Amino acid sequence: FDLDPSYGPFLNYSLGVFTVSCALVSTVMNPMIFYAYCKKQKSIKNFLFKVIAMSDLLTNLLPAVFISYAFLSKIDFNPHSLLNRIPEFFCCTFGCISQVTVTLMAVTRMMKVIRPFFIVKFKWVITYIFFYALYMILGNAGF
Numbered sequence: 001f002d003l004d005p006s007y008g009p010f011l012n013y014s015l016g017v018f019t020v021s022c023a024l025v026s027t028v029m030n031p032m033i034f035y036a037y038c039k040k041q042k043s044i045k046n047f048l049f050k051v052i053a054m055s056d057l058l059t060n061l062l063p064a065v066f067i068s069y070a071f072l073s074k075i076d077f078n079p080h081s082l083l084n085r086i087p088e089f090f091c092c093t094f095g096c097i098s099q100v101t102v103t104l105m106a107v108t109r110m111m112k113v114i115r116p117f118f119i120v121k122f123k124w125v126i127t128y129i130f131f132y133a134l135y136m137i138l139g140n141a142g143f
Helices: 005-039 044-072 083-114 122-141
Strands: none
Touching: 005 044, 044 083, 044 122, 083 122
C-alpha cells in the first residue's frame, strides 16, 4: 500500500498490540481447552484436541519467552547463530504438528462417515503423530 508515512508507526503499533493480544488470549485459553478435554471420555478426537491445545500453547509461549529474554538482556542478535534460531525451530515444529493434527482429525472423522464399521486404532494415530513430529524436528534442526 502507498500510505502517508505518518501512518507507519500507528500501523506498526496496532499490529504489535493485536499480535500480543492474540498471543495472550491463546496462552490463557489453551490450558483451559486441554483441561476440558482431559475431563471427557478418552477417544481419538479428544486426544487430538489435547494435542492441538498443547502444540498451540508451545507455539505461542516458547518463542515469546525467548524473544522477551532477548529484548531484556544483552544478547547479540545474529540470525545465523544457533541460539537465535530456537524460536523459529519451536514455531515451525509445533505449528506444523498442530496443522497435521487438525488434518488427522478431519481424516479420522471422514473415515467414520465413509466406513462406519472401520475402526481407526489409537496406536495408528499415535504412530503417525510421533513420526511426523520426528520428521519436523529433524527437518527444522537441519538434518
